[in-house]
Amino acid sequence: MGKFKKSKKGRNKQGNEGKWDETPRRSYQDIVRENEDFEKYYKLQGICPDSEWDTFITSIKENLPTTFRITGSKVEAKALLKVVKSEFFKDILNPTQNSKTVDESVGENEELSPDELKLINLPWYPDGLAWQLKLTRKDIRRSEEYFRLHNFLISETNSGNISRQEAVSMIPPLVLDVQSHHKVLDMCAAPGSKTSQLIELLHGDNNNIPTGYVIANDIDNKRCYMLVHQAKRLNSPCIIITNQDSGAMPNFITKSDGKPSIVKFDRILCDVPCSGDGTMRKNPDIWLKWNAANGNNLHRIQWRILRRGLEMLEIGGQIVYSTCSLNPVEDEAVISRILKEANGAVELLDVTSKLPGLKFVPGMSHWLPASRDIKGYEKYEDVPEEWHQQIIPQMFPPSKEEAEKLHLDKCIRVLPHHQDTGGFFVAVLVKNKLLPWESEKKEVELENKDQEKGSKRENDKTNEPQRKKRRIQGYKEDPFIFFDENEPLWPLIRNFYEIDSKLDPTCLLTRCKEGKKKNIYFTSPGVRDIVINNADRVKLINTGVKTFVRCYNTDMECAFRLAQEGLQSIIPFIGPKRRVPITKDDLITLLTCDNPKLPPEIFRLSPKCQEHLNAISQGSCVLSFVEEDNKNDPDNNSLKLHLVGWRGKTSARGYVPTADCVHYLRLCGADVSKYDVNKFKNKPTGDLSGEGDSNSVKIDVECEVNENEPEEIIEADAEVEKMETANTVS
Ligand SMILES: C[S@@+](CC[C@H](N)C(=O)[O-])C[C@H]1O[C@@H](n2cnc3c(N)ncnc32)[C@H](O)[C@@H]1O
Structure with a gap:
């Protein structure tokens, strides 16, 4: 879907374009990449065999290589890939040396070890579109040898045709198996690199507008506008951005088949907030602040979000839980806890076949919840009372018998030294039946209550004029005003561009109630249904892709140009x-x-x-x-x-x-x-x-x-x- 992308007006206005590689303001060079507690904690957990410890710790202290993926429709992406291969990689990287510095089939190259390779085509990313360069951004920027590559990376990033994304961060959307009819929820979406992938997967290579959609949510209002920015790059009419606490995410109502019902999602991404110690290679300041309490405190938030995600999931639907933390308390402990609570309604899926060539280790079945002073405990009864706020019984690993049922080994752990990346954890869960605490009856009651509330608001609304900026729990956004069948602007636009009657004009919207309409946005019918039925109950931040723009050139018969x-x-x-x-x-x-x-x-x-x-x-x-x-x-x-x-x-x-x-x-x-x-x-x-x-x-x-x-x-x-x-x- 090279089609769904670009436009960075805002960025242009800011003059921030092209700064793809600018060194972060604070100097990471000065940070000493040492933390005794970190090393003690992960040795205690046994996150890798003793024989690998030195390689692990050396790797996590190194700067991260540069990775990017080519985005867009297969045809356009392949065309760009051809350019990348023929014009940049072969000539630019060590042009005078062995051409095998470019490896397109990791593992098959017998002459050079991975350490000698400067360029790796990530084998598990479809169609060979993702690349890892064993060069930091600084290396590329500072060396004249790479100036053409540098220019290329800047301009293609600016036009949204390549996406700079950490290699491991590309994994969750790939294993979620998104199809064009899926209703997808991204619960913790900002800044949105995975949302972008989800939207690309939703569009696939089909030129039709998908019947499914992606709802991208984040609790942080400011970060929601980063999602708006990402969505703008993709130009999809199938995305909605919301601003909710996903641990208490309200249900979405649909009236797609006439009567109201609660939306159940086919796919959910639960990329939860975490301690981020898997990202130390790119965020070295984590070395300075890492402590064991952090992970313990995050466990509850992570569990709460995953639990709500499972409630919002359709039976038969899949949810991906991921973190960029190495900590089993944030990873397997959350999965183990939820599997036990779900009592068979949810199970882990083995998705390794979707990631050919990815090096990883299976999820752990044993770990030691530990207090801030890095004392690990085998069982809750051993935890001194002073740590009871931090360490809770549910954080402990399953018993041997339980572990046999849970199959935590189906989780995927990527450690930095496996293939020179950041650290990452990912687990895919499928919901086989209603959760023990869910019941059809409860959902119907809830839905009725929602309806009552909705109609009360409708009644209230008719008695007071609609304000330009509505306020729901303190949030303000311009309203989403869809065209009705008789929109006076439509015949003019329709006739000028000879628009087919199959395009439903009620899928067009503006953001201003009064005055001259400037921009007209377009959404898919599915998105329209969600916006119309939930604008009063969910904090909607943005939707719609700009399609027509008022044009003040009087030489044109129609007042709107295409966007x-x-x-x-x-x-x-x-x-x-x-x-x-x-x-x-x-x-x-x-x-x-x-x-x-x-x-x-x-x-x-x-x-x-x-x-x-x-x-x-x-x-x-x-x-x-x-x-x-x-x-x-x-x-x-x-x-x-x-x-x-x-x-x-x-x-x-x-x-x-x-x-x-x-x-x-x-x-x-x-x-x-x-x-x-x-x-x-x-x-x-x-x-x-x-x-x-x-x-x-x-x-x-x-x-x-x-x-x-x-x-x-x-x-x-x-x-x-x-x-x-x-x-x-x-
Ligand atoms: C690991 S980041 C997500 C990264 C994102 N998925 C991506 O690929 O760009 C976690 C995000 O969760 C958000 N967050 C934290 N608590 C949340 C909550 N209770 N509900 C929704 N979002 C939350 C944070 O604001 C942050 O943006």
Whole structure:
């Protein structure tokens, strides 16, 4: 779904683009990576065989290699992968040395040990799209040898076509088995790297809008706007962002088949808050503050979230529980506790076949809950009273007989030295029947109560005018106002773009009750159902992908231009008139135009494109490129690029941000060397940073609308940038 991505207006405004590798403000070099308690605690737990201890402890003290994955639809991602392999990895990494520094089949290379390999294609990530570079970001940034790779990583990150994500953090969405019809809940989602993967998996390679959706939730309001930022990159109409404590997450109501019912989710990701000691390689400050009490205190929160997740899960549904902590009290102890409480209603799944080539150890069945002074206890009765607040009976490992039933060995533990990553824990659970404390009756009663509350609010609402900013438990968000069947704006837009009647206009929404509508967003019908039926009961932060934008250019018959963000969602519904076929050469001509004041004249484009443009009125249009080579491929593997364009009086333009522009040019095999400035020799003129827009191909200024991004989003954009930079996830 290369289609569902990009646009980083907020980031551009902040001038934060391109800082993919900026060193975190505080200097990690000065941190002494030692913590006696940490070592004592994990030796006590026996998290690895004694013979591996030295390798483990050495590895966890080293800086983390750089990892990234290529995002997008299979076709577009594969095209970019080809560029990565042919243009960057082979030539740039040790060009004069043995080409086997690139390993595409880990384990099969007999000549070089993994230690000698600089570049590894992660074998367990589908389609070879994830890579690990044995170089830190600083190595890449500081060395002239890698300047082209550095430029590439910056610009493709900016355009959302690669995602910098720690290798192990890619695992949970992969084992969740998300399909396009699934209702997916991401309970602790911010900053959202896994949410992005979930959305990509939901869209799969199907061009249809998925019937399922992803609800991405976080308790931290500020961090919710990081999710908005991630969602903006993906341009999916199937995501909703909510701001709740997931340990007490309210039920969602649906009326999809007429009568109200409680939504049960098919897939849930429970990537809980944790001590994060698996991330010490990228967050060395954890060495300074690590203590055993931390994990003990988190156990209860983690258990509470997982428990609520299981309640919200459909029978037959799957939930992934994950942490970036090595601590069994935060990992197996939570799983063991919940399995015991569920009394057979929930069981662990073995998902190792979904991760071919991943090195890991099975989950532990024995551990020693320990007090802050690193004294481990075999049983609760041995715990001195002073620690009873911290250590509770439920944290203890199962008895031998219990352990045989629980199969904690189906959990996956990745330790840093296994394949030079961070540490990680992941477990997949399936719900086979109602939980012992759940009953159909209770759910129905609850639902009725919810309905009563809902209708009371409705009645109250009719008696008082709706305020622009509603307040639910202190939160304020602009309302979500869906078009009704008779929306006066719709016929105008529909006729201009010849929009098929299959597009339901009631799935379009705005965020302003009064005044001129500026931006029109689009959601899938499933998302619309959730928003309409839950806006009064759940803190909804954001939904919808920007699809039409008010345009003040009076040369256009329609008051709304297309927005690139929503184009991929509605392209199947747009009629042939405003879809302009372009060739690869047209695309290159349109995208290499540097001067917004001098866009290419129509006569410079291909005859077919000229003919089409000459036949339509001025204004917004779609520029559609379909790769000729594979046009008749039965698997429909031809590269298709749809860009928002503008038909001017005598000229045409692509309306594409700079980073996207470079990306498309790269995919077309065009020359992008003018953007590829060697900063060690020249001051950059090509604008890969995105801070300026000198090279972006832009629409007439008068048609550009003043899209005021909410302050929270701009701040969050900057914050995500900072986090990605510092690689801090937990
Ligand atoms: C490990 S991080 C999640 C990382 C995220 N899944 C990702 O891949 O980018 C944990 C998140 O849980 C959130 N959180 C903590 N307590 C929570 C709660 N009770 N309900 C919902 N979210 C919570 C934190 O704000 C934090 O963003």
